[in-house]
Amino acid sequence: MLTAATLALLVTVALALARAAYGPSVFDRLQAASTIGTCAMLLLALLGFLNERPEFLDLALTYGLLNVIGIIAVLKFIHLGRLVNKSAENVEDA
Amino acid sequence: MNMLIDILSGVFLAGGAFFCLVGSIGLIRMPDFYTRMQAASVTETLGAGLMLIGLILHAGLTLVTAKLAIMGLLILLASPTSSHALAKAALMSGLKPLLGPRGSKKEVPPSKP
Numbered sequence: 001m002l003t004a005a006t007l008a009l010l011v012t013v014a015l016a017l018a019r020a021a022y023g024p025s026v027f028d029r030l031q032a033a034s035t036i037g038t039c040a041m042l043l044l045a046l047l048g049f050l051n052e053r054p055e056f057l058d059l060a061l062t063y064g065l066l067n068v069i070g071i072i073a074v075l076k077f078i079h080l081g082r083l084v085n086k087s088a089e090n091v092e093d094a
Numbered sequence: 095m096n097m098l099i100d101i102l103s104g105v106f107l108a109g110g111a112f113f114c115l116v117g118s119i120g121l122i123r124m125p126d127f128y129t130r131m132q133a134a135s136v137t138e139t140l141g142a143g144l145m146l147i148g149l150i151l152h153a154g155l156t157l158v159t160a161k162l163a164i165m166g167l168l169i170l171l172a173s174p175t176s177s178h179a180l181a182k183a184a185l186m187s188g189l190k191p192l193l194g195p196r197g198s199k200k201e202v203p204p205s206k207p
Binding site: 001002004005007008009011012015016018019025027028030031032034035038039041042045046049054057058060061064065068071072075078079 | 103104107108110111112114115117118119121122127130131134137138141142145146148149152153157158161162164165168169172173175176177179180183184186187189
């Protein structure tokens with residue numbers, strides 16, 4: 001049953017990749033990236049179970065956290081056009 | 095008893111896999127960005143949630159179960175937040191929701207006088 005779930009997740013990632021490739025607006029691509037991130041997290045957990053290696057779960061947790069932060073960072077970049085605040089740009093490092 | 099837990103974990107895993115597929119098909123076929131977002135959240139909450147419950151039943155009461163529970167908590171807390179940020183950024187950048195069938199008069203919301 002674990003391999004069946006892994007195959008279903010791979011199909012989900014493939015469909016999300018299709019949406020990422022086709023997606024008219026950049027936000028569709030971000031939505032597909034977020035779905036792929038969650039599916040990758042689940043795949044890591046499943047592979048950890050298949051190969052009897054429990055440390056994969058730590059990888060999955062870290063990957064899930066990074067995925068959320070990455071989505072928020074890209075959104076801020078798209079929305080504001082820059083990541084660093086304008087006031088902090090012209091501050092020369094002492 | 096052990097057999098029952100294995101069957102139950104298999105059922106949960108199958109359900110999770112099914113909802114993952116349903117969500118990703120919705121991600122492809124939905125007409126508009128905002129409806130696709132609902133389809134994607136089906137994958138994230140239901141698909142991932144059921145699968146994690148299946149894995150928890152498969153793992154029994156060990157440290158692995160604690161990690162899986164934390165992962166489930168992360169998904170249930172973080173993915174709505176990122177979906178909200180995504181929808182807000184999309185709306186503020188001018189992506190109009192589709193109100194009617196494509197090509198009909200009701201498609202684009204009427205501009206406020």
